[in-house]
Amino acid sequence: GNSVTQMEGPVTLSEEAFLTINCTYTATGYPSLFWYVQYPGEGLQLLLKATKADDKGSNKGFEATYRKETTSFHLEKGSVQVSDSAVYFCALRRVDFGNEKLTFGTGTRLTIIP
């Protein structure tokens, strides 16, 4: 079946540090891959996505590249800010007709210290 494995948290960094949150997946076929972010007290919101191998998703300074050979979709940001403190979820969607289910990882809590 489909599964997503995320880096265990929590992760604590100083402001302006480099961020990497690892994500690997198991899926049949060629899934679409996503990163969602959950700020305190809110629902999840889409941060970025990639739909095929070698695609790079980017948004708000965050990037992730769909690596089929390593089945990975690691999230990176060059210089984090306090406002980036949140929980980050990696997710995949298998591309089948009528399949709208997302499979989420367990989430990684990120705290940025000023």
Place this chain on the structure above:
Amino acid sequence: DAGVIQSPRHEVTEMGQEVTLRCKPISGHDYLFWYRQTMMRGLELLIYFNNNVPIDDSGMPEDRFSAKMPNASFSTLKIQPSEPRDSAVYFCASSIQGFSYNEQFFGPGTRLTVL
């Protein structure tokens, strides 16, 4: 656009009581999802609907849980009777069919506490 609307935002009830959570999806969206989030189990998909019809309810934990979608703009998740282990944040999300990268839009969640 108002986004996905959930009510109530917080619910505190006693064990054995019936609890009803409500969701209004984004207008025009034809998929609706109910998730549960806990520290122990993370984010779990409970059930999802397409055009008001339940498609996959394999995540519904047991018969105490039921969900309905009487029309395109309203869905309920009911727990009867409630138990302390049902305490969690329940999210509703909606999306529109079409492309593999379509985003799910989440509501703010309902924090349920069962005493």
